[in-house]
Amino acid sequence: DVVMTQSPLSLPVTLGQPASISCRSSQSLVHSDGNTYLNWFQQRPGQSPRRLIYMVSHRDSGVPDRFSGSGSGTNFTLKISRVEAEDVGVFYCMQTTHWPPFTFGPGTKVDIK
């Protein structure tokens, strides 16, 4: 199984400042079709997860453009250009290249300093 790791696991942030979360996989997430299937999710307190980014860098409809995804191979990053209060929650990366099973990272808890 592909093991996903994230860092940091806890990220206190200042409103209006940038934030960055790292996600690493135990093997390359490049699929035989040439695509890389790495997704990012946000789970606000008390809510279901919602996808923010798919295939490394494609932002979902309705997701603010302050969220961006990048990376390749085994190293990926989710960046928030300017953190807003509504960004508080837990962020997960998930790989869907090598399955079963699909695997998630442990999550990064973002809160306001």
Add this chain to the structure above:
Amino acid sequence: EVQLVESGGGLVQPGGSLRLSCAASGFTFTKFWMSWVRQAPGKGLEWVANINEHGTEMRYVDSVKGRFTISRDNAKNSIYLQMNSLRAEDTAVYYCTKGNWGDNWGQGTLVTVSS
């Protein structure tokens, strides 16, 4: 608008069974794989199982193989998760998701396995 509504959760004793349902709307159900993902209390996300568009291919995480069965009824735009031989470690909120990439999620249904 995509809607996924789970039901069927509850309290069950170890070794017992439960059947979860997920009613889908707002998209062409027959064109998508569907998945179940769970989240133990205070923990992270774990993919459990998925099923293809026709209900002919199913995949499971190792920890539920032989105990859980995913199925779908395309006439009812629904998927199901039959859970047998439940264990305390199966206690979680179970989410239904559209597709294999977590496109959309339901609100979840809580399963508690306890005596």
